[in-house]
Amino acid sequence: MLLTLLAVGFVVFAAFEIIPGDAAVSRLGSNATAESVAALRTEMGLDRPFFVRFFSWLFGCLHGDFGTSYSYGMPVAGMIVEKLPITLCMSLISMLLCIGVSVPVALFAAKHAGSRTDRGLRSANQLVMAVPAFFLGILLSWLFGMVLKWFTPGGYVSYKKDFGAFLAYLILPSVAVALPKCAMSVKLLRSAILAEADKEYVRTAYSRGLSTMEVLYRHVLKNAMIPLVTFWGMAVADMIAGSIVVEQVFNIPGLGRILLNSIAKRDYPVVEAVILLIALVVLLMNLLVDTLYRLLDPRLKEEQG
Amino acid sequence: MIKKLRQNPDLLFGTIFTGILLLIVLVGLIHTPYPTTQMSAADKFAAPGLMHIFGCDQYGRDIFSRVMEGLGSTFVIALFTVLIGSVSGVLIGSLCGYFGGLLDDALMRVNDVLFSFPSILLALVIVSLLGTGSVNVTLALGIAFVPSFARIVRSEVKKQAALDYVQSARLMGASHFRIIFVHILPNILPVLASSVMIGFNNAVLAEAGLSYLGIGVQPPRASLGRMLSEAQSFLFTAPWYAIFPGLTIVLLVLGFALLAEGMTEGGRDAS
Numbered sequence: 403m404l405l406t407l408l409a410v411g412f413v414v415f416a417a418f419e420i421i422p423g424d425a426a427v428s429r430l431g432s433n434a435t436a437e438s439v440a441a442l443r444t445e446m447g448l449d450r451p452f453f454v455r456f457f458s459w460l461f462g463c464l465h466g467d468f469g470t471s472y473s474y475g476m477p478v479a480g481m482i483v484e485k486l487p488i489t490l491c492m493s494l495i496s497m498l499l500c501i502g503v504s505v506p507v508a509l510f511a512a513k514h515a516g517s518r519t520d521r522g523l524r525s526a527n528q529l530v531m532a533v534p535a536f537f538l539g540i541l542l543s544w545l546f547g548m549v550l551k552w553f554t555p556g557g558y559v560s561y562k563k564d565f566g567a568f569l570a571y572l573i574l575p576s577v578a579v580a581l582p583k584c585a586m587s588v589k590l591l592r593s594a595i596l597a598e599a600d601k602e603y604v605r606t607a608y609s610r611g612l613s614t615m616e617v618l619y620r621h622v623l624k625n626a627m628i629p630l631v632t633f634w635g636m637a638v639a640d641m642i643a644g645s646i647v648v649e650q651v652f653n654i655p656g657l658g659r660i661l662l663n664s665i666a667k668r669d670y671p672v673v674e675a676v677i678l679l680i681a682l683v684v685l686l687m688n689l690l691v692d693t694l695y696r697l698l699d700p701r702l703k704e705e706q707g
Numbered sequence: 708m709i710k711k712l713r714q715n716p717d718l719l720f721g722t723i724f725t726g727i728l729l730l731i732v733l734v735g736l737i738h739t740p741y742p743t744t745q746m747s748a749a750d751k752f753a754a755p756g757l758m759h760i761f762g763c764d765q766y767g768r769d770i771f772s773r774v775m776e777g778l779g780s781t782f783v784i785a786l787f788t789v790l791i792g793s794v795s796g797v798l799i800g801s802l803c804g805y806f807g808g809l810l811d812d813a814l815m816r817v818n819d820v821l822f823s824f825p826s827i828l829l830a831l832v833i834v835s836l837l838g839t840g841s842v843n844v845t846l847a848l849g850i851a852f853v854p855s856f857a858r859i860v861r862s863e864v865k866k867q868a869a870l871d872y873v874q875s876a877r878l879m880g881a882s883h884f885r886i887i888f889v890h891i892l893p894n895i896l897p898v899l900a901s902s903v904m905i906g907f908n909n910a911v912l913a914e915a916g917l918s919y920l921g922i923g924v925q926p927p928r929a930s931l932g933r934m935l936s937e938a939q940s941f942l943f944t945a946p947w948y949a950i951f952p953g954l955t956i957v958l959l960v961l962g963f964a965l966l967a968e969g970m971t972e973g974g975r976d977a978s
Contacts, residue, residue: 532961537953643825665835684823
C-alpha cells in the first residue's frame with residue numbers, strides 16, 4: 403500500500419513536471435524579464451534536477467510539509483488542514499445517510515418483491531440514479547431555500563464559529579451527494595438479498611422455525627452485505643469527488659474550492675497535495691473494505707491463514 | 708418486436724426517451740428555433756410560453772435552442788469519451804488478461820489505484836494538465852475511463868483464456884493476436900456492450916459536472932452544465948432556466964439506463 407502511494411506521488415509529481423508552462427513565469431506574468439524569472443526559479447528551487455526535487459518533496463510530505471502554495475505563499479499543509487474537516491464532514495454525513503437510508507429501503511423492497519410498492523420504488527430508484535448530484539443540489543436549494551425558505555442559500559457558517567449551524571448547513575449538500583449513491587445501493591442490496599433468499603440455508607433457517615424477520619436480519623442481510631461493502635468502499639471516493647462539485651453549488655469553501663482555484667491558477671503544490679490526500683483516503687478505504695470482508699466472510703480468513 | 712416492447716417497459720421507455728433526445732440532437736444540428744447566441748433585451752427572463760417553450764435566459768437567449776446545442780455537445784463528448792475509454796481499455800485489458808505475467812501485475816496495480824479514483828476527479832486533474840476546452844475534456848474523460856474498461860475486459864479475457872476453445876485454436880496454429888481479436892473478443896461482447904452503455908451515462912454525468920465547474924465546452928457555445936451554473940444566480944427570478952437543462956440531463960441518463968436495463972433483461976429472456 404505504501405508502495406502504491408509512492409507510485410501515485412511519483413506519477414502526480416512527474417505529470418506536473420512534463421506539462422508546458424513554467425510556474426515562475428506564470429507567477430510573474432508574461433512580461434517579466436529573464437533575470438527576474440531566473441531569480442525566482444532559484445528561490446522556488448525549480449532549477450534543481452528533477453529527482454532532487456522529487457525526493458525533497460517526498461521527504462517534505464512524509465513530515466507533513468507539502469511545500470508552499472505558489473499563489474498564496476502559505477504552507478499548503480495549513481491551507482488543507484483548515485479545509486479538510488469541511489469536506490470530510492460532508493462525505494461522512496453523506497455516507498451515513500446513504501447506508502442509513504438504503505439498508506431499510508432495500509430490506510423493505512426485497513420483502514415485498516414483485517409487489518406494486520416494489521415496482522414503484524424501482525422506478526423512483528432509476529429516476530434518482532439519473533440525476534446528477536449538482537442538479538439535485540440546485541433543486542434542493544431552490545425548494546428549501548426559495549420556496550420553503552427553510553435555509554439560506556450561501557449562508558455557510560464556519561465550523562469554528564458555530565459547529566451546530568455548520569452541520570445544519572451541510573445537511574442539504576450531503577443529501578444531494580448521497581441520494582444518487584443511495585439509489586444505487588438500494589438496487590444492489592435488493593438484488594443481493596433476493597439472490598441470497600433463494601439459497602438453501604434460508605430454507606433450513608425457516609424450517610428451524612425462525613421468523614421472516616429473524617432469517618432476514620440474522621442470516622440473509624449479513625451475506626447480502628458483502629458485495630455492498632465493496633460498493634460503499636468505492637462510493638466514499640465518489641462522494642469526496644461529489645462533494646467537490648456540490649460544494650460549488652452551496653458555496654462551501656471546502657477542499658473543492660481549493661482544488662479548483664489552484665487548478666485555475668496552476669498552483670501545483672496545492673493540486674499535488676490534494677490529490678495525494680484523496681489517494682490516501684482511497685487506499686485506506688480499500689484496506690478497510692478488505693478487513694470488513696474478512697469479518698463478514700470467515701471463509702476468506704481461512705484461505706489467508 | 709412490438710410485443711417484446713410491451714412486455715419490457717424498461718426497453719420501451721428507454722427507447723422513447725433516447726429516441727426523442729436523439730431526434731432533438733439531430734434536428735439541432737441543422738436547425739434551432741432561434742440562433743443560439745442571439746440576445747434580445749426584450750426577452751430577458753421571458754417565462755416559458757408559446758414563443759419560447761423553455762423560456763429565456765439573462766441575455767434573452769432562447770433556452771430551448773441552447774439546450775438543443777448543449778445536448779449535442781454532451782452527446783458528442785460522451786460518445787468520444789466512451790470510444791477512447793473502451794478501445795484503449797480493450798487493448799490494455801485483453802493483452803494483460805491474455806498474457807498475464809509481470810506487465811499484467813504492474814499495469815493492474817496502477818489500474819486498481821486509478822480505478823478507485825473517481826473519474827471526474829481524474830478528469831479534473833488531466834484537464835488541469837492539458838488545459839480547458841471541449842477537445843481536452845473529451846481526452847481527459849476518455850483517459851479517466853480507461854481503467855474501468857481495462858479492468859472488466861481483463862477479467863473477462865482471463866476467464867475465456869482458460870477455456871478449451873482457446874487451447875484448440877492455439878493447437879490449430881492460430882496466433883495470439885488472432886485468438887484475442889477473432890476468438891475471445893466476440894465472446895465478451897455482451898459484457899462489453901453493457902459496460903459501454905453504463906460508461907456512456909457516467910460520461911454524460913461527468914461531462915455535465917465538469918462543464919458546471921466551468922471546464923469543458925467554452926462560451927458562447929451552450930453546454931448543459933454551464934447553463935445550470937449560470938442559472939443558479941437567477942433561481943429566484945427564473946427557476947425554469949435551471950430546471951429545463953437539468954431535466955434534459957436527467958432524461959438522457961434515465962433513457963440510456965432504462966435501455967441498458969431493458970436490453971440485459973431481454974437478453975436474459977432470450978437465452
